[in-house]
Amino acid sequence: MQGQVIQLLSGYYDIAVGDQVIRTRAAGNLRQKKVSPIAGDFVEFTPAPDNGELGYLTRVLPRRNALVRPPVANVDQAMVITAAAEPTFATNLLDRFLVYLAGQRIAGVITVTKTDLLDDTAFARLQAVMNGYERIGYQVHLPRQPFGAADLEALRSVLNGRLTIFTGQTGAGKSTLLNHLVPDLSLATAAISKSLNRGKHTTRKTTLYRAYGGLVADTPGFSSLELLDVETDALRDRFPEFVAVAGDCKFRGCQHLQEPHCAVKAAVAAGQIMQSRYDNYCQFHAELAARKPVYDKKKR
Numbered sequence: 691m692q693g694q695v696i697q698l699l700s701g702y703y704d705i706a707v708g709d710q711v712i713r714t715r716a717a718g719n720l721r722q723k724k725v726s727p728i729a730g731d732f733v734e735f736t737p738a739p740d741n742g743e744l745g746y747l748t749r750v751l752p753r754r755n756a757l758v759r760p761p762v763a764n765v766d767q768a769m770v771i772t773a774a775a776e777p778t779f780a781t782n783l784l785d786r787f788l789v790y791l792a793g794q795r796i797a798g799v800i801t802v803t804k805t806d807l808l809d810d811t812a813f814a815r816l817q818a819v820m821n822g823y824e825r826i827g828y829q830v831h832l833p834r835q836p837f838g839a840a841d842l843e844a845l846r847s848v849l850n851g852r853l854t855i856f857t858g859q860t861g862a863g864k865s866t867l868l869n870h871l872v873p874d875l876s877l878a879t880a881a882i883s884k885s886l887n888r889g890k891h892t893t894r895k896t897t898l899y900r901a902y903g904g905l906v907a908d909t910p911g912f913s914s915l916e917l918l919d920v921e922t923d924a925l926r927d928r929f930p931e932f933v934a935v936a937g938d939c940k941f942r943g944c945q946h947l948q949e950p951h952c953a954v955k956a957a958v959a960a961g962q963i964m965q966s967r968y969d970n971y972c973q974f975h976a977e978l979a980a981r982k983p984v985y986d987k988k989k990r
């Protein structure tokens with residue numbers, strides 16, 4: 691049988707199959723292969739025999755992606771929680787998150803919080819910026835807070851059929867939004883923490899919760915330190931709107947920096963590519979170039 695690991699507890703693997711959750715243990719040969727299943731893994735398992743023993747997880751299927759912190763595999767999308775204010779909105783940090791997600795092949799769903807802190811002028815300005823991200827192809831949610839029922843409905847429908855992580859800058863409002871969207875989640879998390887306190891040797895890893903037809907990871911994502919995890923020359927591939935026009939650059943391998951007849955720079959000049967995206971690209975490129983020796987050492 692096949693299913694998806696939603697929780698790891700002291701050597702047990704809880705596997706979701708349809709509406710059921712089946713507890714298994716790792717088969718002996720799986721341990722020899724040194725494959726450690728993590729939450730989100732699609733796996734094969736032998737169901738429990740009738741004698742009350744547990745079934746065995748026998749094989750981890752190939753992963754589409756795997757995050758280290760939190761340890762989750764096969765993530766479909768990340769809600770990139772972005773504050774409209776407090777902390778001040780900056781495309782620089784948003785673009786860093788999007789660069790990271792593109793590398794992991796995780797769709798970014800930009801979700802703006804704290805819009806109640808903006809006056810109408812500032813809100814309209816932010817809307818214009820977000821229209822730009824929509825044109826690139828990102829899904830954007832920019833509700834005028836406080837949330838209306840329709841806003842919550844739209845956000846919840848994003849979860850359907852997907853494995854979603856919540857990420858964003860510290861203080862952006864991840865926990866607040868998550869609790870709002872999935873009220874059961876905080877309850878479930880509290881219940882698990884309480885039951886685990888009884889067993890001393892219990893280690894708790896990431897748990898996935900079912901919510902609105904999908905799975906949600908309970909731990910928020912990575913730190914901004916590890917967001918630029920890309921080789922300098924490959925950074926351009928993480929800007930989809932650059933890739934879309936780069937075929938028209940004069941030079942193959944154009945980095946869209948000093949090269950003449952660059953289609954990306956032309957698109958920026960024509961207002962088709964956001965100036966802020968291009969500026970952030972140049973800044974990230976410079977940052978990566980400056981730390982290149984470290985990367986080279988790591989590769990060898």
Ligand SMILES: Nc1nc2c(ncn2[C@@H]2O[C@H](COP(=O)(O)OP(=O)(O)OP(=O)(O)O)[C@@H](O)[C@H]2O)c(=O)[nH]1
Pocket residue numbers: 803804805806807835858859860861862863864865866867910
């Ligand atoms: N005005 C306003 N404040 C908000 C909103 N959402 C969250 N906050 C406040 O912003 C602060 C941070 O919110 P959290 O939900 O803890 O943010 P977080 O992203 O989970 O923060 P970390 O746990 O540090 O990663 C809290 O004081 C919240 O009350 C919002 O929509 N409007």
Ligand SMILES: [Zn+2]
Pocket residue numbers: 936939940944945946947949951952953954955
């Ligand atoms: Zn170019």
